[in-house]
Amino acid sequence: MAGNSISIEPMSGAIGAEILGIDLASPITDQMIEEIRKAQLDHFVVFFRDQDITPQQHLAFAKRFGEVLEYPLVKGLEDIPQIAPVIKLAHETVNFGGVWHSDTAYLPEPPKATMLVARELPPYGGDTMFANMYKAYETLSDGLKSMLEGLRAVNSTEKADASATREDRLKTSATAAASEEIASAHPVVRTHPETGRKLLYVNAGHTTRFENMTVEESAPLLNYLFQHQIQPEFTCRFRWQPGSIAFWDNRAAQHNPINDYHGFKRVMHRVTLAGDAPS
Numbered sequence: 393m394a395g396n397s398i399s400i401e402p403m404s405g406a407i408g409a410e411i412l413g414i415d416l417a418s419p420i421t422d423q424m425i426e427e428i429r430k431a432q433l434d435h436f437v438v439f440f441r442d443q444d445i446t447p448q449q450h451l452a453f454a455k456r457f458g459e460v461l462e463y464p465l466v467k468g469l470e471d472i473p474q475i476a477p478v479i480k481l482a483h484e485t486v487n488f489g490g491v492w493h494s495d496t497a498y499l500p501e502p503p504k505a506t507m508l509v510a511r512e513l514p515p516y517g518g519d520t521m522f523a524n525m526y527k528a529y530e531t532l533s534d535g536l537k538s539m540l541e542g543l544r545a546v547n548s549t550e551k552a553d554a555s556a557t558r559e560d561r562l563k564t565s566a567t568a569a570a571s572e573e574i575a576s577a578h579p580v581v582r583t584h585p586e587t588g589r590k591l592l593y594v595n596a597g598h599t600t601r602f603e604n605m606t607v608e609e610s611a612p613l614l615n616y617l618f619q620h621q622i623q624p625e626f627t628c629r630f631r632w633q634p635g636s637i638a639f640w641d642n643r644a645a646q647h648n649p650i651n652d653y654h655g656f657k658r659v660m661h662r663v664t665l666a667g668d669a670p671s
């Protein structure tokens with residue numbers, strides 16, 4: 393494969409690009425890492441196809457972009473705890489993370505990015521959708537933008553729709569931390585630390601209420617924002633194949649894995665990269 397020139401093909405008008413011309417099982421130059429990082433900042437989620445990498449190579453590739461975190465609630469692979477298996481078994485009905493969300497937004501410092509490698513796929517279905525949170529912010533009215541400015545919202549591990557999606561895994565693989573609620577308040581309008589652009593930072597999976605307000609008081613406006621931020625024009629949908637990898641900016645993008653492959657198993661390997669406290 394040609395040494396040091398990758399190409400980038402946008403996938404929709406709002407978000408997502410495929411990166412072509414790279415073999416992640418061969419040595420990757422610093423320049424390639426920089427081009428991938430820039431593509432992720434420009435397109436919010438980037439995809440690779442037809443890659444044949446081991447879990448060790450997955451971890452090593454992710455480490456080129458930052459410090460790797462462990463998923464707080466479910467144990468990682470026995471030999472590589474930084475890789476969290478994301479599994480739905482054939483008899484299960486709920487898929488892990490099967491709601492619109494930003495990963496682990498309940499942490500004080502949520503991850504900046506997530507790299508997901510397909511390991512075992514159903515014969516059809518199991519696509520993942522992504523949505524552009526800059527666009528979600530920019531398309532609000534000036535009145536709502538200024539109302540949201542300065543507001544903070546609480547994100548919790550205990551929001552029912554998302555916590556239900558973890559239950560099957562928690563039965564056998566819960567970490568010690570999984571038994572306690574983890575919650576953090578973050579700005580509703582967040583400034584991306586690398587691009588300096590503002591984005592909408594609430595999500596249906598984890599955001600429970602505005603700070604200093606009740607769940608009931610918060611619900612009408614939060615529910616409006618949850619609907620607004622995932623409209624089709626802000627999204628793309630990725631069809632996984634063996635060897636596919638998705639690598640998303642967990643600040644600029646939200647995602648939602650579609651639960652439409654009942655009766656089949658799906659296994660992904662997930663690595664997250666440390667991020668900063670939202671501001």
Ligand code: OGA
Pocket residue numbers: 478488489495506508519520647648649660662
């Ligand atoms: C995740 C997640 C999406 C998928 O790993 O954080 O939401 O497609 N997974 O399985």
Ligand code: MN
Pocket residue numbers: 489493494495647
């Ligand atoms: Mn997720």
